Amino acid sequence: MKHLIVDTSTRQNWIALFEDDRMCGCLHFEDKQSCLINLTPGIRHLLDNAGWHIQQINRCSTVIGPGAWSSLRIGLATVKLLCMTNQIALTTLTSSQIIAGYAELMGVTSPTLLTALDAGGGKVYSAVFVWHQEGYQLVGADSWEVPRATALRAVDLTDLTIIGDGAQLLAPYKQAGWQFICQQPQADSRYLRYIAQSTLKYGQITYEHEAVISLKPLYVQPSSAEIEFKVQVT
Amino acid sequence: MRILGIESSCDDTAAAVVVDGRHILSNIISSQLKEHAPFGGVVPEIAARKHVESIGEVIEKALTDAGLNYNQIDAIGVTARHGLLRSIVVGAAAGKALSLSLNVPLVGIHHIEGHIYSNILEHGDSIRFPHLCLTVSGGHTLLLLVHALDHYELLGRALDDAAGEVYDKIARYLDLGFPGGPIIDKLALEGNSTALDLPRPMLHDPGYDFSFSGLKTAVIRQIEKLQRAGTPIPLADVAASFQQAVVDVLIGRILRAATVYNLSTVTVCGGVAANRGLRSALAKLAESHSIEAFYPPLPLCTDNGAMIAGLAYHKIMSGAVSDLRLDAQANAPLGISGVIYK
Incomplete structure (x- = not known):
């Protein structure tokens, strides 16, 4: 199985090619300004180096957020059209699923895991996972709220690990039994291999042709205009 | 291809x-x-x-x-x-x-x-070079001398609000809906275009730039005056008077540039090119000054x-x-x- 992986959900944009469990190439570039310039040439570069044609790709995986919106949109628009034109199945993972997977890679096995991403403006994106047999399984939906609200929702959870760059925002509300890992996944070959293999885990969704067409990022929060409008109406 | x-x-x-x-x-x-x-x-x-x-x-x-x-x-x-x-x-x-x-x-x-190409797409070789092109929409108002594809000379531009943007702002002020252009254009058909005494900003100034922000302010002030007097706002008259002021400025600039540069072909494009008031005025201009005027079909x-x-x-x-x-x-x-x- 030939597999293309595209992750543009953070400032660290990653592209990788796998053939089954073997990584055949990867590259990364930083900051949202360069995402549009570098993404498609990067995919072509990796394909050329591997001696592959895009039509040989069997599966594409991408991260749909929440995260850096412009980069996410560039990434998703790109992989959608690649998949649509070549009948490639597209597997999507959320940013919180990626972080939960990274926790597994780090050997975290606490019964409950809370992923926390710094959403900017003093807010966090968060999601709760529970350990189920061999990995973490998402419980409920991703949230976007002030850290205090997240902490209140988690206050009854003991033996909890909080992981992600938003974990530091929850630190002031620390309860007994809470552990903090205040970092984002380090995108390396282990991480990319995890994404490549994650179709076997929990919660990821694979879309075939018709469903790929209307895919959109997982924003979690409304746009600022919608928020202001709701305030005015209220 | x-x-x-x-x-x-x-x-x-x-x-x-x-x-x-x-x-x-x-x-x-x-x-x-x-x-x-x-x-x-x-x-x-x-x-x-x-x-x-x-x-x-x-x-x-x-x-x-x-x-x-x-x-x-x-x-x-x-x-x-x-x-x-x-x-x-x-x-x-x-x-x-x-x-x-x-x-x-x-x-x-x-x-x-x-x-700019949308007129060539529709009218083909009927569009001769050089020609004058007014590109007018909610995002821009530009008067261009088109020497050839790839060779453009900017004669004038909106110094503040674009023409279409002012339509939207007036419509929003009057709570008429969005986008403002088609709504005001339709209302204007039923109104008196001389009911409100509105300025024609920069019409007689040298050069070919546009300024519509002052016109917007003038419309709002006249509406406020009517409101203070307890007079119902004559929406159709406001729409017709405002639209006439915009069209007079656009047509005035086109006529001056066509005369100075001795151009007999004029094209208008962009969202406001769909405006019936502008199209009608352009047709009159073409007839009275032996100008060939083109605009694209609505799509x-x-x-x-x-x-x-x-x-x-x-x-x-x-x-x-x-x-x-x-x-x-x-x-x-x-x-x-x-x-x-x-």
């Missing part, structure tokens, strides 16, 4: 297939009016979100309507310059992915240049993929092809310097 054109520079997601720069096989436009109407104007973040959701469906529909499959497309044209950056990047990313996937040439197009006035695909054909014929590193810019000069080619 069958070219797929993609346009996403503002709030319309559009794709079209055009053959040899002239024959439109399909022209699909997915409007976001419903999404932006509650805000009385285009919200960039909402526009970008809707683009990424719609782009795949719009492209597939353009191919279906053209009776083609992906492998029958010979090149991709995509708007890469001028507009809302976070909107442009969605269409540009889709276009680049298609170019990679289908192994066909990619051409980045300047949005304004696409609008080519609004943002569309056909103008992008059509112009891309001429770019390819002249050897101006982009590569996969094509970037996007919110503001860029017109012409060859505005878009990166290999």
Whole structure:
């Protein structure tokens, strides 16, 4: 199985090619300004180096957020059209699923895991996972709220690990039994291999042709205009 | 040569297939009016979100309507310059992915240049060079001397609000809905265009620039005056008087430039080119001054993929092809310097 992986959900944009469990190439570039310039040439570069044609790709995986919106949109628009034109199945993972997977890679096995991403403006994106047999399984939906609200929702959870760059925002509300890992996944070959293999885990969704067409990022929060409008109406 | 054109520079997601720069096989436009109407104007973040959701469906529909499959497309044209950056990047990313996937040439197009081309797409060789072009919409008001495709001379531009933008703002002030242009244009048909005494900003100033912000303020002040007097606002009269002031300024600038530069061909393009008041005044001008005036059909006035695909054909014929590193810019000069080619 030939597999293309595209992750543009953070400032660290990653592209990788796998053939089954073997990584055949990867590259990364930083900051949202360069995402549009570098993404498609990067995919072509990796394909050329591997001696592959895009039509040989069997599966594409991408991260749909929440995260850096412009980069996410560039990434998703790109992989959608690649998949649509070549009948490639597209597997999507959320940013919180990626972080939960990274926790597994780090050997975290606490019964409950809370992923926390710094959403900017003093807010966090968060999601709760529970350990189920061999990995973490998402419980409920991703949230976007002030850290205090997240902490209140988690206050009854003991033996909890909080992981992600938003974990530091929850630190002031620390309860007994809470552990903090205040970092984002380090995108390396282990991480990319995890994404490549994650179709076997929990919660990821694979879309075939018709469903790929209307895919959109997982924003979690409304746009600022919608928020202001709701305030005015209220 | 069958070219797929993609346009996403503002709030319309559009794709079209055009053959040899002239024959439109399909022209699909997915409007976001419903999404932006509650805000009385285009919200960039909402526009970008809707683009990424719609782009795949719009492209597939353009191919279906053209009776083609992906492998029958010979090149991709995509708007890469001028507009809302976070909107442009969605269409540009889709276009680049298609170019990679289908192994066909990619051409980045300047949005304004696409609008200028919309008249050539419709009227072909009837449009002679050099000619005068008024590009007028919610985002821009430009008066250009078009020497040739790729050779433009900017004569004048809006120094503050674009003409279409003022329509939207007046409509929002009067709570008429969005977009303001078609609503005010329709209301104006029933009103008295001399009911309100409104200024014609910069009409007699030297040069060819425009300023509509003062006109907007004048309209609002007159409405406030009526409100203070407890007089019901005569919406149709306000619409007709405001529209007449805008049209007088636009037509006045066209006439002066056509006279000074001795031009007998005038084109008008962009969203406001659909305005009936402007079209009527342009027809009168053409008749009284022996000028040939052209404007595109309504589907080519609004943002569309056909103008992008059509112009891309001429770019390819002249050897101006982009590569996969094509970037996007919110503001860029017109012409060859505005878009990166290999």
